[in-house]
Amino acid sequence: MSSPPSPAPKSGRVVLAHGGGGELMNHLIRDHIVPPLANDVLNALSDGAVLPRPAGRLVFTTDTYVVTPLEFPGGDIGRLAVAGTVNDVAVMGARPQALSMGLVIEEGLPFEVLDRVMASVAATATEAGVAVVTGDTKVIERRRPADEQARAAADGLFINTAGVGTLDPAIQLGLEHIQPGDSVLVNGTIADHGLAVMSLRNGIEFDSPLCSDAAPLNGLIAGLLELGDGVRFLRDATRGGVAGVFADICDHCGLSVEIVEPRVPLSPTARHAAEMLGLDPLNVANEGKVVCVVAAEAAGDVLAAMHRHPLGRNAACIGSITAGTPALVELITRAGGRRIVQRPYGEDLPRIC
Amino acid sequence: MTGRIADLRSELADLCKRVDRRVQIMEVCGTHTVSIFRSGLRSMLPSNLRLISGPGCPVCVTAQRHIDAAIELASRPGVVVATYGDMMRVPGKLGSLEAKRAEGALIRVVNSARTALDLARREPDRPVVFLAVGFETTAPATAATVLEAERDGLQNFSVLMCHKLVVPAMLALLAGEDAAIDGFLCPGHVSVIIGSDAYQPIVSKHAKPCVVAGFEPEQILEGLRAILEQLGAGRAELGNAYRAAVTDAGNRVALELLERVFVPADAPWRALGVIPDSGLDLAAPFERFDALARFEVTLGTDEDHPECLCGEVIQGKAEPVECPSFGNACTPLEPIGPCMVSSEGTCAAWYKYNRPSATTAGPAGAKEARA
Numbered sequence: 001m002s003s004p005p006s007p008a009p010k011s012g013r014v015v016l017a018h019g020g021g022g023e024l025m026n027h028l029i030r031d032h033i034v035p036p037l038a039n040d041v042l043n044a045l046s047d048g049a050v051l052p053r054p055a056g057r058l059v060f061t062t063d064t065y066v067v068t069p070l071e072f073p074g075g076d077i078g079r080l081a082v083a084g085t086v087n088d089v090a091v092m093g094a095r096p097q098a099l100s101m102g103l104v105i106e107e108g109l110p111f112e113v114l115d116r117v118m119a120s121v122a123a124t125a126t127e128a129g130v131a132v133v134t135g136d137t138k139v140i141e142r143r144r145p146a147d148e149q150a151r152a153a154a155d156g157l158f159i160n161t162a163g164v165g166t167l168d169p170a171i172q173l174g175l176e177h178i179q180p181g182d183s184v185l186v187n188g189t190i191a192d193h194g195l196a197v198m199s200l201r202n203g204i205e206f207d208s209p210l211c212s213d214a215a216p217l218n219g220l221i222a223g224l225l226e227l228g229d230g231v232r233f234l235r236d237a238t239r240g241g242v243a244g245v246f247a248d249i250c251d252h253c254g255l256s257v258e259i260v261e262p263r264v265p266l267s268p269t270a271r272h273a274a275e276m277l278g279l280d281p282l283n284v285a286n287e288g289k290v291v292c293v294v295a296a297e298a299a300g301d302v303l304a305a306m307h308r309h310p311l312g313r314n315a316a317c318i319g320s321i322t323a324g325t326p327a328l329v330e331l332i333t334r335a336g337g338r339r340i341v342q343r344p345y346g347e348d349l350p351r352i353c
Numbered sequence: 354m355t356g357r358i359a360d361l362r363s364e365l366a367d368l369c370k371r372v373d374r375r376v377q378i379m380e381v382c383g384t385h386t387v388s389i390f391r392s393g394l395r396s397m398l399p400s401n402l403r404l405i406s407g408p409g410c411p412v413c414v415t416a417q418r419h420i421d422a423a424i425e426l427a428s429r430p431g432v433v434v435a436t437y438g439d440m441m442r443v444p445g446k447l448g449s450l451e452a453k454r455a456e457g458a459l460i461r462v463v464n465s466a467r468t469a470l471d472l473a474r475r476e477p478d479r480p481v482v483f484l485a486v487g488f489e490t491t492a493p494a495t496a497a498t499v500l501e502a503e504r505d506g507l508q509n510f511s512v513l514m515c516h517k518l519v520v521p522a523m524l525a526l527l528a529g530e531d532a533a534i535d536g537f538l539c540p541g542h543v544s545v546i547i548g549s550d551a552y553q554p555i556v557s558k559h560a561k562p563c564v565v566a567g568f569e570p571e572q573i574l575e576g577l578r579a580i581l582e583q584l585g586a587g588r589a590e591l592g593n594a595y596r597a598a599v600t601d602a603g604n605r606v607a608l609e610l611l612e613r614v615f616v617p618a619d620a621p622w623r624a625l626g627v628i629p630d631s632g633l634d635l636a637a638p639f640e641r642f643d644a645l646a647r648f649e650v651t652l653g654t655d656e657d658h659p660e661c662l663c664g665e666v667i668q669g670k671a672e673p674v675e676c677p678s679f680g681n682a683c684t685p686l687e688p689i690g691p692c693m694v695s696s697e698g699t700c701a702a703w704y705k706y707n708r709p710s711a712t713t714a715g716p717a718g719a720k721e722a723r724a
Contacts, residue, residue, distance in 0.1 A: 202464045275568070278384070278696060280391065326709060335358050335570035337393020339706040 014109045019139025029137055032114055033103070036122035041098075041133040049133035051098055054166040059094035061085060062162035070113060070157055072197050074211030078120035080287055081159040083216045084238065086128045090218035091234040091290060093173040093225060094165030096128065101135040106156025107142050117157065128216035130163070171225055175252040177232040180323040183299035184257065185292040187220060187306050188213070188314040189265040190242055194284035195273040204276065208269045215288035220309045227305060230298020237289045240343055243282040245291040246329040247343040249321070257329045259319035259341065282331070283344040293321065361574040362397055368581040369399035377403045377533050378580055379526075379669050381519060382540030383410030383697030384568055390706035392570040402577070405669030406702075408522050408625065409540055411487040412439045412695035413667060416621035417655040419515045420445035425650050426482050426513065427458040432648070433476070435469035436484040438462045439695045442688060446656060466491070466498040466512075473502070473510035482644040485512040489546040492516040492633060493607035496614035499635065499642050511644040514634055517620055519543050520551055521631035526668055527559045534669060536562040536580040538573070541595050548603025549593040556589050564592035565599050614639055623691055624657060624664020663690035666699050673700040680704060 018028045034042060041049045065081045075083075082099065089096040101121070105114065125132055142156065193212040199205070217236065224231055235245045242264075246257045259282075266281055274281045288311060294302045299317055306312030324330075329341040369376065380386055386406045389395060395404060408414050420443050427434040427450060434450070441451040441462065454460040459479075463469045469483035485495040495512060502510040519540065526532055539552055544565045552563035562583040566576025575594045583590055593599055611633070620632020635643050645652065657664065660678045665671035673679045673692070683689040685701055692698035 278387070328708065330708075331393070333391070333393040333570075335355075335392040335394060335397070337396045337570075338708075339390060339393040339396070340708055342705050 012111050014105050014107055014111065014114065014139055016107045016139055016141060018107075019105070019137070025137070028139075032111060033118060033135070033137060036115075036118045037125070037132045039131045039133065041131065042135070049098065049100070051133065051164070054097070056169050057167040059089050059092045059165040059167050060162070061088040061092075062160065063088060064158065064160040066158050067197065069197075069200060070117065072200050072212055073209055074192070074196055075214035075287070076117055076120050077157060077159055078117040079124045079214045081161045082121055082124035082128060082130075082132075083214050083287060084236075085161040085163040086130060086216040086218050087236040087288075087290070089163045089165035090216075090221040091173075091236050092165070092167065093171040093221075093234070094167040095222065096130040096163050096165040096218050098133045098164050099125065099130055100162045101132045102160040103135070103137045104158040104160075105137065105139045107139055109156045114157070124216060128218055130218075132161075168225075172229065173231065173233055175233055175249060178249060178253045178255060178293050178321055179232070179295075180255060180321055181296050182232060182293050182321040183296050183317050184246075184259065184319040184321065185294060185299065185303060185306065185315060185317050186237070186242060186265065187217070187290050187292075187309075187312040188288075189267045189270060190237070190286055190289060191266065191270050191274060191279075191281035191284035193287040194241070195270050195277070195279070195281075197285075198277060198279075199273050202277070204273065206269050206273060210267075210269050210273055213286055213288035215311055217288060217290050217311060220306065220311045221290065223305050223309055224292065224302055227298065227301050230295045230302060231292060232295065233293040235291050237286045237291050239285050241281070241283040241285060242289070242291055243280070243329070243341045244343050246341060249293065250327050250329050253321075254327050256322045256324035256327050257319060258322050258324070258332065259329065260332045261334045263316050263318045265314045265316050265318075280344075282341055296320070355571070357571050358574065361571065361578060364578055365402070365574065365581065366399045368578065368585050369402050371585045372401070372581065375401050375403060376535050376581065376584060377405055377669070378536045378538055378577060379405045379407040379534045380538040380573075381407040381409040381523060382538075382543065383413070383695065384542065385409070385538060385540065385566070385573065386699055386702050387697050388568045388570065389573060390702040393706075394570055394573060398577075402581075404538075405534070406666070406699035407526070407537075407669060408622065408667040409488070409519070409543075410692070410695050410697040410699070411491070411517070412443060413663065413691040413698045414517055414522070414622045414625070415440070415443065415486055415515050415691065416623050417445055417657060418621060418652045419513065420450075421447065421653055422645065422650050423450060423482075423484050423513055424448070424453055426644060426648055427453050427460050429480075429648060431459070431479055433459040433461060433472065433479050433481045434484060435461045435463045435472055435481055437464070437486060439697075440484055440486060443691050443694045444688065446653070466494040470498040470501060470507070470510060473507055477509055480509045480511065480648075482648075483510070483512045484515065486515045488517055488519050488540075488543050489607075489611070490542045492615065493546065493604075493610045496610040499614050499639050500610070502642060503639060511642050511647050512635070513644045514632070516615070516633040517622065518617070518631050518633070519547070520554065521628055522622065522625065523552075523555055524558070525625060525628045525631070527555065527561065529668065531670065534561065535584060536564070536589075538576045538580065539563050539565040541565065541567050541598065544593075544595070544599040544603070546604050546607045548601050549591055549599055550601045551603065552591055556591055560589040562589045562592065565595045567595040567598065621652075621655065622667075623655070624667055658689045661690040663692045663700070666690075666692050673703040676700070
């Protein structure tokens with residue numbers, strides 16, 4: 001780029017004037033935001049992106065990312081913002097085609113943090129094979145006193161992404177397709193993301209690292225959908241954990257879900273962390289896990305396909321759909337007992353002692 | 354099911370058969386309660402063995418007057434109240450800390466006393482009050498922060514003392530006329546600090562077996578087996594099925610911290626009333642860290658919801674489903690009593706993990722939770 005050197009203040013932090021629509025803003029966008037994402041559509045810096053018109057149906061989704069801290073083991077807010085929206089498109093059965101990205105930056109955010117996050121956005125978009133084609137940037141006043149802000153400087157960034165994808169008319173996914181006897185699969189260890197972030201917030205360290213599972217799942221999912229119509233329903237198990245997805249199935253289908261605890265993939269470190277924090281791993285957020293409901297006769301093939309993909313190596317069949325009444329989610333525990341599983345209230349809080 | 358659990362189950366079944374009457378064992382600790390529900394252990398026990406959940410959830414036993422005082426403190430201009438997350442939703446007379454924060458009060462959720470102290474260091478111009486809740490597990494950490502604040506001359510740090518002691522509460526329960534407790538499964542975490550010998554008064558005065566146990570289903574079953582063995586043989590002794598973590602004498606360093614900074618004091622418990630020497634106050638050299646005195650807040654009275662049976666539930670006299678509010682007016686979304694608020698509360702565990710068919714509140718309750 002031929003623009004003169006950035007007049008960014010020496011502090012190396014974003015200031016309010018970077019959002020003022022003037023020369024400073026130009027530098028913020030041209031030096032820090034566009035280069036990592038560079039693609040023909042975005043480079044035009046028009047008011048909107050022009051995309052080819054696909055045949056068939058479109059899937060369109062949006063999500064906003066406000067995670068604290070911005071960076072954590074296994075990912076950061078940038079990776080979440082791309083993977084989360086890509087996954088929302090993918091679990092609808094669609095192939096993601098393009099993303100938009102809106103940044104809300106709090107004054108005081110260090111450029112080095114912004115640059116790392118943008119590099120992560122770019123790397124994750126490449127991994128997913130989808131481009132960020134349009135965007136927006138705002139700078140807002142700091143929300144906290146300066147002394148506190150200095151400590152929490154890295155907190156000042158929110159990202160909204162929207163995604164559009166194309167949906168093959170032959171693909172029919174939805175809660176309404178779920179039937180008693182279907183199998184419930186998940187593509188790997190649960191609760192890693194939520195526990196990684198909460199452990200970091202609480203200053204808890206473990207011998208083996210606890211890493212977020214944030215990852216774009218569109219590649220894995222595309223492979224499953226190629227197997228035919230055995231896949232009935234997909235949902236990424238983010239906030240609320242896998243228990244939230246089970247509760248959705250139970251509520252909307254009026255069917256029971258029976259989960260076998262010892263079959264649910266959980267790393268020893270995550271199990272330990274959940275015990276320490278007093279949390280139920282079933283309720284803890286994931287950012288790279290999809291719950292799949294598949295016809296029982298297709299379960300073997302779907303599981304094998306998951307195992308072949310790097311993001312599905314620890315995949316498992318963890319339970320089944322039953323016609324049991326009343327409609328409940330029940331867990332057969334490791335100890336051999338039974339209990340029900342419910343959606344958590346708000347966010348589960350770590351316990352006192 | 355692991356082989357060990359199968360073995361323990363069959364041993365328990367034999368022992369219960371031999372005792373041949375209804376046996377009621379109280380698990381004192383909230384973490385035990387949750388582990389028992391979460392692992393589905395209740396569904397695996399012999400029919401004449403009943404587990405009752407005791408007053409071992411720190412949130413549940415905190416008196417309403419202390420919640421009201423915390424809210425009063427949070428209403429003072431500029432005062433930051435630092436609290437464990439579980440306390441946020443407990444209803445006081447004038448709403449909860451959660452509601453107060455939404456109105457703009459400076460309330461911060463912390464995960465340790467240390468975090469609260471760090472907050473005070475970082476913001477020397479703001480008074481920071483730490484809501485010191487919990488049993489002997491969390492009290493040593495509070496003591497350590499008070500010592501540190503004293504050493505460093507921190508002027509803006511104080512504590513609202515709500516700490517409670519486990520053994521005096523167990524003794525108070527047994528002193529009641531209708532105490533139907535055959536033995537105690539003693540808490541793991543608390544016993545790490547106080548040691549298994551601390552339960553000697555219960556064994557000596559009331560002839561009730563007291564066995565410390567860990568939190569894994571196997572460890573809980575081992576604790577129950579040890580209690581039933583004693584009952585079957587007509588004995589009442591101290592037992593420790595958690596030797597990996599708990600010693601006879603406890604953690605000397607932590608106990609010395611408690612002795613140095615605190616003195617035993619009469620304390621109000623939710624629904625149990627004031628129990629002599631069941632709480633902790635700051636010892637004289639540390640009185641200036643008392644938030645009540647510093648901000649001239651007077652503790653009021655407790656006016657628990659008339660329909661709420663949390664008091665009976667905490668004492669093991671009623672099961673949650675016997676409460677008319679359980680699952681109806683009182684749910685985790687809209688809790689009336691503290692036992693429904695805390696993740697370790699008996700009502701919350703019961704509501705969250707029990708099949709609706711096992712409750713009188715029925716499917717309506719569970720449905721609401723899922724909606």
